[in-house]
Amino acid sequence: MVNIKDIKMLLKETAFFNALPEHYLELLCGCGQLVHVKAGDFMLREGEEANSLYLIRKGEVGIESRIPGGMLTVAKVSNNGVVGYSWLFPPYKNTFDARALTDIAAIQFDGRCLRAKAESDHELGYLLMKRFAEILLKTMQSTRRQILDIYGS
Amino acid sequence: MDANSAVPNAMEPIPFRIETIKQELPDCFTLTLISPSESIETIDAINNNNNNNNNDTGAANFAPGQFNMLYVFGHGEVPISMSGDPVHSQKLVHTIRNVGSVTAALQKLKLGDTVGVRGPFGSTWPMKALKDQDVLLIAGGLGLAPLRPVLYRLLSNPDQCRSLSLLYGTRTPETILFAEELTQWAKKIDVRLTVDAAGPGWLGHVGVVTDLLQGRDILPASTTALVCGPEIMMRFCAQALINQGLSPSQIYLAMERNMQCAIGLCGRCQYGPYFLCKDGPVFSFNQLEHLLKVREV
Numbered sequence: 134m135v136n137i138k139d140i141k142m143l144l145k146e147t148a149f150f151n152a153l154p155e156h157y158l159e160l161l162c163g164c165g166q167l168v169h170v171k172a173g174d175f176m177l178r179e180g181e182e183a184n185s186l187y188l189i190r191k192g193e194v195g196i197e198s199r200i201p202g203g204m205l206t207v208a209k210v211s212n213n214g215v216v217g218y219s220w221l222f223p224p225y226k227n228t229f230d231a232r233a234l235t236d237i238a239a240i241q242f243d244g245r246c247l248r249a250k251a252e253s254d255h256e257l258g259y260l261l262m263k264r265f266a267e268i269l270l271k272t273m274q275s276t277r278r279q280i281l282d283i284y285g286s
Numbered sequence: 287m288d289a290n291s292a293v294p295n296a297m298e299p300i301p302f303r304i305e306t307i308k309q310e311l312p313d314c315f316t317l318t319l320i321s322p323s324e325s326i327e328t329i330d331a332i333n334n335n336n337n338n339n340n341n342d343t344g345a346a347n348f349a350p351g352q353f354n355m356l357y358v359f360g361h362g363e364v365p366i367s368m369s370g371d372p373v374h375s376q377k378l379v380h381t382i383r384n385v386g387s388v389t390a391a392l393q394k395l396k397l398g399d400t401v402g403v404r405g406p407f408g409s410t411w412p413m414k415a416l417k418d419q420d421v422l423l424i425a426g427g428l429g430l431a432p433l434r435p436v437l438y439r440l441l442s443n444p445d446q447c448r449s450l451s452l453l454y455g456t457r458t459p460e461t462i463l464f465a466e467e468l469t470q471w472a473k474k475i476d477v478r479l480t481v482d483a484a485g486p487g488w489l490g491h492v493g494v495v496t497d498l499l500q501g502r503d504i505l506p507a508s509t510t511a512l513v514c515g516p517e518i519m520m521r522f523c524a525q526a527l528i529n530q531g532l533s534p535s536q537i538y539l540a541m542e543r544n545m546q547c548a549i550g551l552c553g554r555c556q557y558g559p560y561f562l563c564k565d566g567p568v569f570s571f572n573q574l575e576h577l578l579k580v581r582e583v
Contacts, residue, residue, distance in 0.1 A: 195492070206484045209492045213501070234489075278494040279482045283519040284427035284457050 140165050140240060147188060147213055149264055157257050164246035170237040176216060177231035183219035184244045192237035197230040207279075208272075209234070215268055220244025296549045299357040299402025302378060304395055310381060310463055314428065315393055316369065319378040319401055347375045349410035350435035351540060351568040354378060355548050357402030361391040365545040365563070367432035368406065372439060378403060381431035381463070407548045409568045411436050411512055412538060413446070419510040421447045424523050425454045426495055426515025430463045432540050432567075433514050441474060448508065451476040455495030455519070459488045495519065496526040506531030514540045521578050524571045534572035541566045541574070 140162045144150040150158060168187075170176055176187060176194060187194070194216050196208040207229070210216050216231050216239075225244070251258030302319035309315050348354075348368050357363040364386070370379025384393045395401065413436070421440065423433050433452075440450050452471065456462050458481050471477050478498045480491035491498060495515075509532055513523045520539045527537050543555040543562045550564030558577040560566060 195486075197486075204486050206486065206488060206492045275494050275497055278496070278522060281518060282457065282482070283494065283516055283522065284429075284455060284461075284482075285516070 140167065143167075143190065143240060144188075149188060149213070149215060149268075153260060157260065160250055160254075160257065161242070161247070164250065165240045165242045168237075168239050168241045170233040170239065172233050172235050172237075174233050175230060176233060176237070176239075177219075177227045177229070179227055179230050181227050183217065183225045183227045185217050186220060186242040186244055186247065187216040187231075187237075188240040188242070189214045189216060190238040190240065192233060192235040192239075194237060195232050195234045197232055199230075204230075208275075217244070218265065218269065220248070221265065296404060296407075297547070299355070299363075299404050301400045302403045304397055304399050304401060305377065307395075307397060311461060313384045314381065314463065315384075316379060316381045317392070317395075317401070318370070319380070319403065320376065322400065347378075348372055348406035348435075350413060350439060351411040351432060352406040352408045353432075353548075353567065354380065354403050354405030355407070355545070356380065356382075356388075356392065357404070358388055358391040358395070359400070359402060362388045363402070363404075363546075364388045364392075365407075365548060367540070367567075369431040369434045370438075371442075372435050373442075381428070381434075383428050404548060407563055409566055411540075411568055412510070412570075413439060416440070416447045416510055418508070419447050420449045420505060420508050421451070422504070422509055422511040422527075423450070423452045424495060424511060424513045424515075425452070426519040426523075427456055427461070428463060429513075429515030429519070429540070430454055433512060434464065434467075436512060437471065441471070449476075451478070453478050453480075453495055453498040455480045455482075455498070455515075457482050459484050459490070494522070496522050499523075499526050499530060502530075504530045504532070506533075506536070509536060511537045513537060517541070517578075524575075524578075534575050535570050537571035538568055539571055539574060540568050 141158050144158055144162065177185065179198065189210055189212060191212060193209055193211045195206045196210065197204045197206050219225060219227050251261055301322055303322045304317055305320045306318040307315060350372060353365045353367045355363050356366050366380045366382055368379065369381040370377060382389055382392055384390050423436060425433050437452065440446050452475060462468065462479065468477055468479070478491065480493055480495055480498055481488065484492050511527050511532060513520045524537050524539065528534065541557065541562050543557060545563045546552045546554040548563045550561040555562040
């Protein structure tokens with residue numbers, strides 16, 4: 134049986150959460166659970182309601198989209214990476230599939246729970262948003278470089 | 287390359303015969319060229335042009351990073367980097383992408399056809415400076431070809447560096463160059479591949495090549511990075527390496543411009559104060575940093 138102390142200890146080991154004040158970590162643990170996902174299983178499905186944020190502890194996740202004739206992987210996320218941002222803003226719908234490419238160990242957060250805690254404590258909300266903004270910035274920069282087609286110039 | 291000493295023979299192409307042609311990708315092929323006389327004399331003539339002393343290639347006729355001018359008679363001449371092992375001094379290996387009229391003509395040539403060769407020209411990857419270093423080779427697309435001689439040398443002489451890693455990015459899994467060799471290299475060194483997009487069968491990373499730098503345990507004090515690929519890719523990589531703590535003098539780039547004489551006389555490849563054919567193509571980033579910030583018109 135995993136308890137909140139276990140999750141808190143794991144969160145402290147991640148770059149994403151380790152600088153958060155102790156009391157906020159405890160607060161966030163209430164929104165999280167440890168999960169294991171089998172290789173091949175979907176963690177997020179395009180178009181479905183977005184309620185999950187995954188902090189990947191072990192394994193690799195493919196961010197995929199359907200194209201005529203099959204699937205296209207547009208990014209991969211592995212250890213200490215974050216999967217799932219669509220729970221942050223309306224309409225709270227996933228825009229890509231996320232599929233476990235290997236067996237995954239992760240902390241899954243309930244997006245509604247995180248939003249509620251951020252709304253009730255704006256300092257926590259600000260600290261969380263700062264972290265998400267940094268990840269989203271890096272993701273956006275990488276995506277723009279992909280768009281630039283830098284190997285074909 | 288000392289332009290003055292090269293002048294007597296540097297403008298005269300020496301005929302070489304195509305010994306092998308390997309189709310690497312639909313638009314990319316590797317030619318192995320050999321002297322038609324199959325004697326050492328032609329290679330010696332080439333060697334006499336190679337006065338570069340910044341190499342450690344033994345009996346080689348070129349140093350990693352250098353290029354030849356390949357002349358397709360009736361079509362013209364193009365600068366192409368060496369992609370073979372420098373110690374195989376009897377053969378010149380060039381990996382070429384069909385991107386223009388001369389390279390298209392090169393792709394149409396058959397076994398036994400003749401190609402004119404001038405060279406080798408240009409500066410070299412800093413092989414001696416790699417001693418006791420963690421060497422990071424970062425390649426994008428066809429940029430792996432000019433780095434392959436470095437790989438051959440360091441794999442043959444593991445004592446020449448402390449560790450060796452290759453980070454390689456391409457558009458898709460189908461456009462990976464030297465795929466069979468990459469599999470072999472991955473058994474000996476740390477090889478990481480990434481593509482911009484892939485189907486479900488792809489086991490490597492998906493994302494830009496700078497992603498592969500994230501989360502690596504880089505020791506800035508003992509790391510030297512050699513970066514080769516399109517200019518925009520090298521610029522992003524250099525910035526990512528600096529963000530990881532490397533100084534500009536620890537980063538080397540191979541630049542590309544339209545070259546004509548290859549000995550710094552015609553001015554065609556001038557880049558700021560440099561002639562890329564003579565002063566380059568390999569530069570340390572601290573030589574280029576200010577120039578790469580200049581917006582070209």
